[in-house]
Amino acid sequence: MSTTTDHVRVFLCDDVAEIRVLMRFTLEEDERLRVVGEAADGEAGVAGVLETKADVILLDLSMPGMDGLEAIGRIREVAPATGIVVLSGFSVGRLGEAALEVGAHRYLEKGEPAEVIRAAILEVARERVDGGAEPEGPPAG
C-alpha cells in the first residue's frame, strides 16, 4: 500500500473499455481501493504503472501489441514493488501457471465475484507492504 495514502492505488489494464469502466466502478465500491489510471495494452500499462506508482495492477492477458504475459515480466523489472493481479478470460488451468511463473502474484478468471477480485487486490497490496512476500500455494481463482 502506498506510504502517502491509506488507499490501495490500482491501475487497470484491459483492451476492452467496458471492462475497465466496470472494474473501476466495482473496485471503488470498496473505500480502500482507488483506481489511479488505466490502459488498453501492455506497453501503456507498464508506462502507466511507472507514472502513477500504482500499488497493484489488475491486468488482462489478451491485448493487442504487448500482451499481459510480456507486460508482467516488464513490470517486475521496472516496478518490482507493484503487485500484479491477472484478470483473464483464459482458464486458470490453461494460463495460471504461465502467468505466475513470469511473476504475477494472483490469477483470477473473468467472471469471479467482485468481492473475490477486491480481496485479491487487497491481499497482494498487503503482501507487498509486508516485505514483498510472494504468494504461497496454488493460484487463486
Add this chain to the structure above:
Amino acid sequence: MRELETERLLLRRFRAADLPRFTAYRSDPEVARYQSWTPDFGPAEAERFLDEQDGADLGPPGVWLQLAATDRASGALAGDCAVSVVPGPPRTFELGVTMSRQAQGRGLAREATAAVVARLFAEHDAHRVTAVLDERNEAAARLLAGLGFREEARLVEADWCKGEWVTLRTFAMLEREAGLEAA
C-alpha cells in the same frame, strides 16, 4: 511438420502462452477482414483451438495444421501459418497465413510462407500447393506472386462469407515450378 526456422521466425506448434496474442489478433477486425473466420474470437475459442491442434499433424485431408510463427529474438507470437492436405488428389496441399497487425508490413508473412512451401516440396513430396484468397486481399496476392505462385483462376462470387458474396482468386505452384521464385 513440427518446426521450421527462417531468418527472423521460428514456426512451431502452438503453446498455451501463445493464446493471449493469438486471441488478440484473431479478434482484430482488420486482421479478420479477408479471412474466412470472424473476429468474434475469445479465450474459450482459443482454448478449444489449442485442444484441436494438440497432436494434429499433416495427414487427414481437410484438417488444418496451424503453426505459430514466433519472433526468434523475443519469442513473441507474430502470426500463424496454416496447412492442410486437400481432399481428393494426392500430394496436394493448401496453405494460408495470418499476421497480427503489429507484425504486418515487415515481410514476415512472405518469410513464413516461403519456408512452409519449401518444406512441403522438400519433405512432404508435394505435387501442388495452392492458396485461395478473397480477391480484395491484394497484399496476399502480391506475396504469392512474389514467391512464384501462378494465378490460376478468378471465381466470381463463389463464396458466401460474412453476409456477402466473395470473389475468390486461386494461386498454385507445382513441384516442377518450385525454385522459380521471382527475384
